[in-house]
Amino acid sequence: MATPYRSTPVFDETTLPAALRARHSTKAGTWGMIRVIEGQVQLTYLEPFSTLLLTPDRAGPLAPGQPHFVEPVGPMRLRVDFYDEPPGG
Structure with missing residues (x-):
């Protein structure tokens, strides 16, 4: 299993940056994994369009x-x- 080279701070519903709530993408050569620690997060992929409900048991690959x-x-x-x-x- 790969080891992350960097992780964001832990965000909650009030500290989640506006940039993550708006359209953005990882840079070339970078994969991401959204890991929910508590609660639920809706991940929307735009191309092609699909959505995933992320939970502590379901991470969101990027x-x-x-x-x-x-x-x-x-x-x-x-x-x-x-x-x-x-x-x-």
Whole structure:
């Protein structure tokens, strides 16, 4: 299993940055994994369009350059891990 080279701080529904709530993507060569610690988060992929409900048991994978955004579903805590190779679950 890959090891993240960087992780964001833990965000909650009030500290989640506006940039993560709006369309953005990982840079070329960077994979991400959204890990919900508590609560639920809606992950929306934009190309192609689909959604996932993330929970502590279901992380959200991000491919390099994949446009997406997240929305809290009530109280939550999450972090994003970044990898230089495809991560495991």
